[in-house]
Amino acid sequence: MTLRQPFMLAGMSIPPATDQAQGPAIHVQGLEKAYKELRVLRGVDFEVARGSIFALLGSNGAGKTTVVKILSTLLKADAGAARVNGFDVVTEAAGVRESISLTGQFAAVDGILSGRENLVLIARLWHLKDPGGIADELLRRFALTEAGNRKVATYSGGMRRRLDIAMSLVGNPPVIFLDEPTAGLDPQARAEVWQAVKELAQGGTTVLLTTQYLDEAEQFADRIAILHEGRIIVNGTLAELKQLLPPAKVEYVEKQPSLEDVFFAVVGHAGEDDKE
Template sequence: MTAITVSGLRKAFGDKVVLDGIDLDVPQGTIFSLLGPNGAGKTTTVNVLTTLTKADAGTARVAGHDIATDTRAVRAAIGVTGQFAAVDDLLTGQENLRLVADLKRLPDGKRVVGELLERFDLVEAARKPVSTYSGGMRRKLDLAMTLVGGPRIIFLDEPTTGLDPRSRRTMWEIVRGLVADGVTIFLTTQYLEEADRLADRVAVLDGGRLVAQGTPAELKRLVPGGHVRLRFATAAELDAAATLFTESTKDCEALTLDVPGDGGTKPLRALLDRLAEHSLDAVEFSVHTPDLDDVFLALTGRTAEAAK
């Protein structure tokens, strides 16, 4: 049930070590997101796993095939969408897709092209030159071309770079639909919101090393600063609650109390039980946890924006 397995992967270009012994596992039918600043080794990782670049050391299996000894089988099982749309501006959208179908020698290429145009909402633009497409349409066409042949593992290298928020969300929905069909996604991105919204697991790559791996929630719990915010109806209730939680911070004007916590259900239940024991009721509460930008800063020493 593992789509991608990597052990001790190393790659250097001259004296520059780009990958310094990384290990990871990607289960089938999930989205795995690789985060990291520019130059961290994200694209090199994709190039190695897709057989475009040879590793210097270590092993990796993609779709059960060794990337070093069974490259043809690996390439047959995967699809790759790079940082820039690999489409031909002189051809129409339909012609771009048909070209890929012909190269793959699909016996039912016409049907596949029609289904992909429908799936990616490109039917109306199918006979127009790609040079007239918007950035979002080009990225959708690029991903549609990647799907010709039905790959079960897809590598998306910063697929939404440069897209407006609406086009980015459209791509997110497409990616979720692919995973719902059982496709495995290996995603590199610098948009932390993208990884948070999409990924089942996230790994942070910095200086060629994986400095953390886990679910987005697990990574957020690595960083202090999470708290539960309680709002009370009266100042008297706020003061009474503050005496129960000595490490809390109160805002007398807003009648709120911030109690440190990691957002887990056990601490939250204990907090609410303690309030009930003292006949205190908050009119509302909310859980605040660090976001992936906080995680990125804590692990790499810089914000995601500064790392671009």
């Protein structure tokens, strides 16, 4: 992807990083975006630590994909600033693109080609040495070796999604954006993708995951932020978010609040505050 013209974010700037290996992998400050009268983002702030999984949670239309598009230089924000891997998304867009991979809501794989051929193609587009070796290693990493020579059209939904994520890792990007990676998948396929994402973080990759599935964020995110009506209304670990609710009631068994309880409690309160 290439942007012909540089663009500017109004209102603020984040000091440049002196070393891309230091500081947070993603730093977002005051992002705003509107489409005519519809204010999608109304001042979004968060940071993502390197090598962690950060879940951006919200309902449909909350602005999750808009945040990802801005961070991946596909969309211009109206105000605010952001850095990815130490690079400003506006003034250093090329550095951002070299640092990231973006996996959208639908698997972008070629069904006519085999899984291995899909990976080899991407490696060649990146002008990498030994594309066949790179493909074989990624097939092994994502438990697709046995299916590697089969046409992707014969793959299950979970296999296609795992291949899609594997293709995103060609070139070893330090930051990967996964926009609703399990949307439309059955429970088994979702579990397969979850395992793949966990292995990404264990290998040092920073993952920003958007989802509307509460159990997904609860399963493996290091930190969770809830985006509601264009703002981050809570941001913390699962344990920290559970502390927002009263202690568990003890009847016959102890019932701890789930992330779903936290989500609806916080969103409900935010909605009531906005009406006042």
